[in-house]
Amino acid sequence: MNQSQNLNPPKAFLVGGKQTPPFVIPSQVQDHLTVLRLFSELRQRVENTSAEDLGLEYFPPADEKERRWSVFVGYAVERFERWCKALRPEHCEQGIALIMPPLDVFMVWHTYLLNPGWFIEDVVRIPTLKGLWEAGKALAAALGMGLGELLQTIPADEDHHIHNWEKMTATPFDPFKSLSTVIDKTIICPKCGMANRAPFLHADGTGFHQVNFTIVCQNTDHYCGFKITHDVLAMRKLLDDLLAPETRTNEPLAQSFLAGTLYTPGNTKNIAYARRVKTAILQAEFFTPRTEIDVPTTRTIMQKAKYSFAIIKSAIYTQLKTDERL
Numbered sequence: 192m193n194q195s196q197n198l199n200p201p202k203a204f205l206v207g208g209k210q211t212p213p214f215v216i217p218s219q220v221q222d223h224l225t226v227l228r229l230f231s232e233l234r235q236r237v238e239n240t241s242a243e244d245l246g247l248e249y250f251p252p253a254d255e256k257e258r259r260w261s262v263f264v265g266y267a268v269e270r271f272e273r274w275c276k277a278l279r280p281e282h283c284e285q286g287i288a289l290i291m292p293p294l295d296v297f298m299v300w301h302t303y304l305l306n307p308g309w310f311i312e313d314v315v316r317i318p319t320l321k322g323l324w325e326a327g328k329a330l331a332a333a334l335g336m337g338l339g340e341l342l343q344t345i346p347a348d349e350d351h352h353i354h355n356w357e358k359m360t361a362t363p364f365d366p367f368k369s370l371s372t373v374i375d376k377t378i379i380c381p382k383c384g385m386a387n388r389a390p391f392l393h394a395d396g397t398g399f400h401q402v403n404f405t406i407v408c409q410n411t412d413h414y415c416g417f418k419i420t421h422d423v424l425a426m427r428k429l430l431d432d433l434l435a436p437e438t439r440t441n442e443p444l445a446q447s448f449l450a451g452t453l454y455t456p457g458n459t460k461n462i463a464y465a466r467r468v469k470t471a472i473l474q475a476e477f478f479t480p481r482t483e484i485d486v487p488t489t490r491t492i493m494q495k496a497k498y499s500f501a502i503i504k505s506a507i508y509t510q511l512k513t514d515e516r517l
C-alpha cells in the first residue's frame with residue numbers, strides 16, 4: 192500500500208452547501224511535489240556546473256549562479272521549441288512514457304501550462320502545436336498515476352525513447368551534454384535576408400541566450416553590417432503576423448491573427464475581436480500603401496521605421512487608442 196492510500200482522504204467536501212468530489216487527489220499532489228523537487232535539484236546542479244565541467248570555452252562563472260541558470264533555461268527553451276515542432280498528435284497515442292522529454296524541456300512545458308490562456312490561444316493559432324496539445328492530455332492522465340516516478344527514471348542510451356528524442360530534435364537527451372553540442376543557431380538578417388550563425392553563448396554577453404544578444408550581419412557581397420538584436424527579431428515577427436493575409440489555403444483562419452487578441456474572457460477563439468484589432472492597426476497611416484502599386488512588406492515597413500521597434504510600437508498604440516472598442 193502506498194503512502195497516498197494511507198492518507199484516506201474524504202470522498203467529498205461540503206462546498207456552497209453541496210457535496211463536491213475533490214478536485215485533486217493525494218497521489219496527484221505527491222507527483223506534483225516530486226516534479227517541483229526535481230526542478231529545484233536541476234537548478235542546484237546547473238548553478239554548480241562550470242565551463243570546465245561542460246567542456247565549454249565559456250559558461251557564466253561561479254559567482255554568477257543566476258546567470259548560469261538563465262542561460263541554461265535559454266537552451267531548454269530552444270530544445271522545447273525543436274521538440275514541439277517535431278511532435279505529432281499520433282506520437283502521443285501510446286501514452287506519455289514514450290514521449291516524455293528530458294527534465295529541462297519538461298520544465299519549460301510545465302511553465303507554459305501555468306499560463307493556460309496563452310497556451311490555449313497558441314494551440315488555436317499555431318497548427319504545429321497540435322502534437323503538444325495531445326501530449327498535454329497524456330500528461331494530465333499520468334498525473335497521480337506514476338508521473339513522478341517516470342521523471343526520475345533515467346533512460347538508458349540505447350533506449351528507443353532516447354533514439355526518438357534525438358531524431359526529433361537533433362540534440363542529446365541529456366541537457367548538460369546538449370550544452371556543448373548545440374552551440375549556435377541560424378538567424379536570417381532582417382535587413383538583407385542573409386543567413387548568419389549566432390552563437391548561443393559568448394564571453395562578452397552577446398550570445399543568443401544572453402541579455403545583450405547582438406550579431407553583426409556578415410553579408411560581404413553587399414556589405415550589410417546590420418546589428419541583429421532580440422528587439423529587431425521581435426519587431427520582424429510582429430510585422431510578419433500583422434501583414435499575414437487573413438485567408439491562407441488549407442490553413443486555419445485563427446493563424447492570421449495577432450497573439451493576445453484571439454483569447455478573450457469567456458471566448459477562446461474570438462475571431463471577431465482579433466479581426467477588429469488587426470484591421471484597426473493596419474489602418475494606421477504607417478501601414479497603408481502610399482500608391483496603388485505599393486504593397487507594404489515587413490522589410491519596407493522596417494526600413495520606414497529606421498529599424499526602430501519603438502517607432503512601430505508607438506504607431507500601433509496610437510492607432511489602437513483612437514478606437515474605443517479595443
Ligand SMILES: [Zn+2]
Binds near residue numbers: 381382385408409416
Ligand atoms: Zn544583413
